[in-house]
Amino acid sequence: MRDALVAAAFQLFLERGYEQTTVDDIVALAGVGRRSFFRYFPSKEDVVFPDHERCLADMTAFLSVGGDEHEPVQRVCDAARLVLRMYAENPTFSVQRYRLTKQVPGLRGYELSVVWRYERALAEYLRGRFAGEADGTLRADVVAAAVVAAHNNALRSWLRSDGEGDAGAPMDHALGYVRAAFGGPPAARAAEGPEDVVVVVSRRGTPLWRVVQEIETTLGRG
Amino acid sequence: MRDALVAAAFQLFLERGYEQTTVDDIVALAGVGRRSFFRYFPSKEDVVFPDHERCLADMTAFLSVGGDEHEPVQRVCDAARLVLRMYAENPTFSVQRYRLTKQVPGLRGYELSVVWRYERALAEYLRGRFAGEADGTLRADVVAAAVVAAHNNALRSWLRSDGEGDAGAPMDHALGYVRAAFGGPPAARAAEGPEDVVVVVSRRGTPLWRVVQEIETTLGRG
Numbered sequence: 001m002r003d004a005l006v007a008a009a010f011q012l013f014l015e016r017g018y019e020q021t022t023v024d025d026i027v028a029l030a031g032v033g034r035r036s037f038f039r040y041f042p043s044k045e046d047v048v049f050p051d052h053e054r055c056l057a058d059m060t061a062f063l064s065v066g067g068d069e070h071e072p073v074q075r076v077c078d079a080a081r082l083v084l085r086m087y088a089e090n091p092t093f094s095v096q097r098y099r100l101t102k103q104v105p106g107l108r109g110y111e112l113s114v115v116w117r118y119e120r121a122l123a124e125y126l127r128g129r130f131a132g133e134a135d136g137t138l139r140a141d142v143v144a145a146a147v148v149a150a151h152n153n154a155l156r157s158w159l160r161s162d163g164e165g166d167a168g169a170p171m172d173h174a175l176g177y178v179r180a181a182f183g184g185p186p187a188a189r190a191a192e193g194p195e196d197v198v199v200v201v202s203r204r205g206t207p208l209w210r211v212v213q214e215i216e217t218t219l220g221r222g
Numbered sequence: 223m224r225d226a227l228v229a230a231a232f233q234l235f236l237e238r239g240y241e242q243t244t245v246d247d248i249v250a251l252a253g254v255g256r257r258s259f260f261r262y263f264p265s266k267e268d269v270v271f272p273d274h275e276r277c278l279a280d281m282t283a284f285l286s287v288g289g290d291e292h293e294p295v296q297r298v299c300d301a302a303r304l305v306l307r308m309y310a311e312n313p314t315f316s317v318q319r320y321r322l323t324k325q326v327p328g329l330r331g332y333e334l335s336v337v338w339r340y341e342r343a344l345a346e347y348l349r350g351r352f353a354g355e356a357d358g359t360l361r362a363d364v365v366a367a368a369v370v371a372a373h374n375n376a377l378r379s380w381l382r383s384d385g386e387g388d389a390g391a392p393m394d395h396a397l398g399y400v401r402a403a404f405g406g407p408p409a410a411r412a413a414e415g416p417e418d419v420v421v422v423v424s425r426r427g428t429p430l431w432r433v434v435q436e437i438e439t440t441l442g443r444g
Contacts, residue, residue: 108335109331109335112334112338113331113334116334135395137375138372138375138376138396138399141371141372141374141375142368142371142372142375142399142400144371145367145368145370145371146364146367146368146371148367149363149364149366149367150360150363150364152363153359153360153364154360173357177357177360177361178364181364181403181404182403
């Protein structure tokens with residue numbers, strides 16, 4: 001029933017446009033009553049993003065089971081990948097929705113509020129992990145925003161290319177950039193040779209991000 | 223007239239609540255007609271954020287006049303400070319609005335869309351500066367998001383403390399954290415001693431952000 005409502009809604013959104021489609025039109029095409037629609041979706045906007053609530057719940061659960069054995073920045077990068085996985089489950093639907101969201105201002109606003117909830121979930125996890133450390137909330141908020149921005153950069157590139165090809169490798173690359181700036185080393189690597197010393201020599205005028213790249217390469221994390 | 227409408231609106235929002243106040247109530251208290259209200263504000267929500275359009279225009283103008291002499295990350299940090307300055311111009315009003323926005327979901331949505339526009343303005347500038355470089359759009363999007371998150375972290379701390387004290391120093395600290403992760407050196411410093419060599423020695427297990435802090439300190443940029 002839920003899937004039938006989503007399918008009917010998208011058929012009408014594509015045929016007539018989002019604004020010109022009413023909930024009555026959707027339930028008529030799906031052959032169900034209005035109450036059935038509102039049992040699944042609080043509003044017409046929610047049927048456009050039917051899986052975000054589940055994905056947010058999955059993300060929160062994923063973050064809540066992780067203990068101190070997970071490097072925090074790596075952990076939120078892995079949590080962000082759950083969103084990509086949801087989009088990649090149905091590329092055709094994801095690309096249709098992407099185009100629709102770009103055209104309808106109300107849906108863009110809805111999407112911003114969803115993205116904000118993902119970002120808060122990541123930030124809350126990091127605030128917990130960084131609790132008691134210097135600048136803990138600042139670092140948590142900045143890293144969460146950076147992870148979401150990197151994720152969305154890779155996701156939107158994939159959606160703009162009509163969902164063709166594998167989104168996983170570009171996503172790894174984008175999230176790797178954030179880890180290079182903020183992340184600690186993987187726990188396993190830290191345990192391998194904790195007494196190793198790394199020496200980096202750099203001209204004073206070198207941009208810091210280039211120095212970081214150099215360190216990444218030296219440490220074998222690049 | 224515009225200021226009188228804002229003052230009347232906030233008086234009523236605080237007395238009766240935002241949802242319970244109509245545009246008719248506001249114009250009646252201000253002693254003007256409905257058309258005057260809508261000449262200044264497209265909707266009731268806009269009167270809550272009367273200065274963001276001006277600030278967005280200021281930010282865009284600020285970024286458009288800067289040439290290649292400005293280090294890009296430093297430049298967007300300076301652009302973000304324009305938003306803090308707008309809030310700091312009237313601490314009482316800013317604190318009232320902060321409390322109102324936390325209580326009214328519709329205003330939170332409006333604020334998210336405003337924040338998103340600031341972030342896009344910063345990202346567009348950075349995309350221009352990083353054009354043709356490897357990962358240019360990725361870096362632009364991530365740095366813009368990080369700057370906005372750092373700015374909002376410092377801004378909200380100040381608003382939560384009722385707008386007491388100087389917000390400038392905590393803002394410098396928050397933006398400095400982002401610059402440490404992503405920014406190049408100030409142009410002047412790079413010119414001072416371009417042939418200086420900096421050596422950083424670090425244990426392999428050290429978190430990268432600590433290494434970056436160490437480099438910052440060594441370079442005297444911390």
